[in-house]
Amino acid sequence: MEIPKTYDPKQAEESHYSRWEAEGYFAPEINKDPAAPVYCIVIPPPNVTGSLHMGHALQHTVMDVLTRFHRMRGFRTLWVPGMDHAGISTQLVVERELRKEKLTRHDLGREKFTERVWQWKADSGGQITKQMRREGASVDWSRERFTMSEQLSRAVREFFVRCYEEGLIYRGEGIINWCPKDQTALSDLEVEKESQGGKLYYLQYPVKDSDRRVTVATTRPETMLGDTAVAVNPDDERYAGLVGSTLVLPLVGREIPVVADDFVDPAFGTGAVKVTPAHDPNDYALGQRHDLPQVRVIDQHARMTSEAGADFDGLDRYEAREKVVEKFEELGLLEKVVDYEFSISKCDRCRTVIEPLISTQWFMKQAELGRAPLELIKETHEPRFVPQTPYEKVYTDWLENLHDWTLSRQLWWGHRIPAWYDGEGNVYVARTEEDARAAAGTGELTQDPDVLDTWFSSALWPISTLGWPDETEDLKTFYPTDVLVTARDIIFLWVSRMMMTGMKFKGGKAFRDVFITGTILDKSGQRMSKMKQNGIDPLDVFDKYGVDATRLVLASVETTDTRWSDNQVEAYRNFANKIWNAARFCLLNSEGARVGKGFDGDPKSWALHDRWITSRLNRTARTMNEAITNYRFHEAVQTIYHFFWGDFCDWYIELSKTDVLADEPSPARDAARSRVLTVLEQALRLLHPFMPFITEELWQRLPGVGEDSLHPAYKDAKPTVMLAAYPEGDGRLIDDRAEAEMQAVIELVSRVRNIRTELSVKPSEEVRLVVGAGRNGQGDIFRANLPQIKRLTRAADISIEETLASVPRASARAVLGGGAEVAVPLEGLIDFEQERARVGREGEKLKKELEKVEAQLANPQFVERAPAEKVEELRARAEDIRRRSAALEQMLEALGQ
């Protein structure tokens, strides 16, 4: 059999995915056990415009590990893939395309434009699905969903209509965030606050029929043109006499009242606030409280309106700002201008400064929908957030402070609002236009031109992907889903809303757990972003190190923010190569061997290293199950890594070589070869959820794997490690004694190797060993493993004795745990002075340790209050140290004259 010395990830990555997909392994139908437990994840749908970034790769890895793990455990497992139409983003991308042809969407008209978007989606929207296949994501492509598909659109209309009928959705006037560039309303969550250095202008407003002036402070002087009041705190004595009086708004001449309102903080600025109800959310609310008129001085393009006066009409908001300030200065009403740091709202898509405007839009009363999820989290802590801190609190706080959600967007790409108007302006909200006509009693209807916020359809994702509003089999089987894996920045936008809709329409939580991943940062700890150009393309990493290695790094990220470093991927690339070569060794020596054979009869009759590796394997399997179930992927990766490299490669294979590499075929050789193969096969299963490609590539080559290896639920499937039963770990095979005994062998070997290195004994040179095993039974352990110890220490001869009494003076010596000793006679190589120093140093170390331990044992409070087992443990340790110290003393004597 030809097996290359170096693992080539590409080869494996290209050869398995399409087969898995074609054979239907990703679909839950592959599971033929009617009683199988169910496991379901719905993917956070990436934008159609998007291509894979590290965040996706991270989330997908986590989801795939969970999916593959549960599938191997025999769950009826479904991971639903899909994409989001991503309203604004997609529209912007297509508009950019049009611009190349010197066209705008208005040149095409609505219908042609949306056709164009669909075309664009068909041409290039599938990019990310290819990339997901590259990742090895075991999603069920037969259930792929798209938020704008007919079925999901129907779900959106159903949702909208029902909410409208219950009064949860309404149309009305309100102050909303308006993006002057994208020309649409935005929800609060689509606005990003950014801190910015600016100026605070102190403007003076004259009091009518008086010389007195009131100074107000503002960062936006241009809005003063729309002021309809000045507000002060009712308890502010400075303005006590002023409340109720009239000011004359400079430049405009409008007479405006001074009102009293608790909102005003007397400590800030001058304690007097100009009130512009039409252009500031707080002023809007204040205006409503005091019944103030709304004067709209800024339009949708962020230009001043005619209401702003002839001098300003048509000016850009920033030009107007300068002009207002100039005029105040001319009038002597500009008191001062100070530098000021404040936060400004920007459109999170295009970074344009948001303009709060009064506008008629569709809104949703979230407070009512949020009540059920709020009760749930408070009473049962569901969904369970991982990590619980801080996200449960973040989520709860949000639900406690829900504001109305601006639903409508002045875009063309998205779900059109299912509302129609007749000639008189009456509204008919209906599931279809026919229904609306029927309700209106006329065919002369026009549909609302606006579309819904993208997150409206996202809110339905877990139920709509499974078939809602129809009561489908999938919905019955897979809802609620088990876990939502996502990033922390969409807990409000998405997670909370899915819970609301799920509880409202399906009567149950959308998911049991919410796993919030950490963020992958660049080398200097910065978030990766397109703007900063500091992103690392996962596809480049795949190319360089392989998908499996990258997945190990990503799985290890878990929930903490992590700086990206290629080092780690390289380490796991090396690990993949190690796996490859361990398998290569097993396969090159597999004549006569089969997976599943070799471990026969009573474990008590097995050789120590066989009992040991069996114990280690089962312990590892248990830890893996525990860790993955509890989302501790880092621990799982570390565990399997050390089992494979440390236990299996460094020790088990080495200990097995004496038998495996025997020249002549024999039942013993076959058995030894079968045993390494069997352990390897189990390890590949344990690794599979993390490293799907290399494990499948190797597993397929193992002699003796087949239908029998599969989990019973997949009896009819063809052999694949994907559907092999995940080892659970058998507690009866965990053997503490075997592990302790093996530890003694390992220590002996390590100490001898240490002596060899320190005394510069050439690796090729064989030595003689004398082991002073004492009378406590360790001699038998060493005796039973003589050939292995010989091989690993490169010893020509080993004699096991009770003490080292008969050892030549010219020997290097070491003390082992439990009081055993080892000596390496090295006539001519020993410098007695140096050797005494070496042994002496070790004695010093022990002495210090003993002092510490004895001091603790001498502390009566420790002995009284610490748990008895801890005290016992420490006493045993002290005893061990004393024994070893005594042995070292004797060695010093032997080395002396």
Added chain:
RNA sequence: GCCCACUUAACUCAGCGGUAGAGUGCUACCUUCACACGGUAGAAGUCGGAGGUUCGAAUCCUCCAGUGGGCACCA
């Protein structure tokens, strides 16, 4: 302003009440018949600082400092 998280070996990170860990890097030796993307051995940390609780603290509490988040109606 309020809230939260993080700070452990040169680097990236585990550990979260009972002898400081891993990978990378570093040092020495080794091209030994699975693997130099390897092997063996080794050096390396007053666990951010100061207090406190405890028989015992990297781990729990308080304060401080630095870093990074989230929230907020401060014009």
